[in-house]
Amino acid sequence: MKSKIGTFFIWVVLVGSTALVCLFLGVILWDIFSKGLPGITLDFIFKLPTKGMTQGGILPAIFGTLLLTLITTLFAVPFGVACATYLNEYARPTLITNVIRASIRNLAGVPSIIYGLFGLALFVQALNLGTSLLSAGLTLGLLSLPYIITTTEEALKRIPNSLREATLALGITQFEMIKDVILPKALPGIMTGVILTLSRAAGETAPILFTGVAFFVNGGAGSLNSEFMALPYHLYMLSTQHASIELVRPLAYGTAVVLIALVFLLNTFAYFLRYKYRTQN
């Protein structure tokens, strides 16, 4: 009898912990969507902000985040895929490769604000790119690198060696094999990792704080060397720094909805790709 009660108690603790974790997500989504969705109109998404950000839409912030993510992609994806290819296809387990792997693991653990400082020192100041869309995109690219390398390497590892051997036996060079056989075959796996990484990058705020994001940019901007608006920073400013915080609360909720929806959309797409890829193989 005693052990039966104990058993039940432990079961309750385990289920309770898991339920609590789910509850956290529930509270976050419920609060943001129940209060934010009513404010989502076409005007909110496709209009410029007006009257000192107390009215109007968030189009420049959406546009800025999309452009920023595009720059991050253009920089981090070729670089990351090339590095993963080196590690998986060329590198032998030497001291140097171990150092490279250790660097990548540690880069993944560097706090994002430190990437912000590095971007400020390297891109904004040393390379003289100023606080700009380009500086911020490159900074986010550096932050994304370790994740893209790791996920790409995982995708490359899943390709059987027999395929490599068969291809090389046809008299093709190693580079041609990688370009024409290995990378196309690994593409869905690589894409999954890339999209998940980008959704994380799109929601990052700390690395872009000093490298180019601004609360308001006249006319919406869009050139590489000008400052830009971004959804996560917009949410931060609306919820903490605005002169009339209570007045703009509905706008903050709306921005949060758009940001979370964007991130979840990217994630869902990535999981769909992964699911399709796994069921195919």
Place this chain on the structure above:
Amino acid sequence: MKTKGRENLDLVFKFVFKGTGFLTIALLAGIFFMLIFNSANFFNNVGLAAFFSGNHWDPESKYSVLPLLVSTFLVTLGSMLIAIPLGILSAAFLSEVASKNAKAILKPIIEMLAAVPSVAIGFIGIVVVGPGLSNIFGLQNGLNALNGSILLAVMALPTIITISEDAINAVPLTHREASFALGANKWETLFKITLPAAMPGLIAAVMLGLGRALGETMTVLMATGNASVMPKGFLDSVRTITSTIAIEMGEVPYQTTHYFSLFAIAALLFLISLIINFLGEYFAQRLRKFHA
């Protein structure tokens, strides 16, 4: 294309790929030397003794890192007190109890929780957790260390759960079977056999979650009130290293002592994260060896 041309192209790309590998080392080294170089400028002016003593961070005059460090530790400690038991128990539930269907629902929930941007979690700290805490404890506002701890726990949980679950799954079935054969029930087996056997992996999970909580900026910046005084408890407003950098770097003129001081506290944060990563990696290696 001629064979010679193809072979040359092959060689060129071999070096291009190899070059990107070396660039990752250069990147980590670059971050390291950028921090060291800028911190050196600061320590030339202020000195290590002043940095590690006193209890005021008051730029232009007093540069004591201690209140920021204590704040960072306090918030992170609180988050781990919440996230470690919750995370490991949830991982145990997922791997030992949950049915296949339950897992198919729970895993995406945990992945969604991991995907919520930190700034949205900080926002929840302002609109939900803050007012809640101020009601419960009768405070003027709920922006304090406890608020930050709760939010950081939420952010660290997906990492801790996912890696812990892998660690528990990696414990060979024979361990469990042997335990059952000796007459132990399901829970005795879980707490006395499976979890202890998974310990290196659980520690690695906690270290990675800890690293994430320690380096997080936006949530603590938004939810902890940012008073730069020595905190006395979880209900005090705190200002972590990361928030200090975020708040002050935007306003400070370049190349001043104040500017360099922010790199100095960043260097300290970098070193702490590095140590935690190494510890996590060490335990992850032990897990791999144990199961090899």
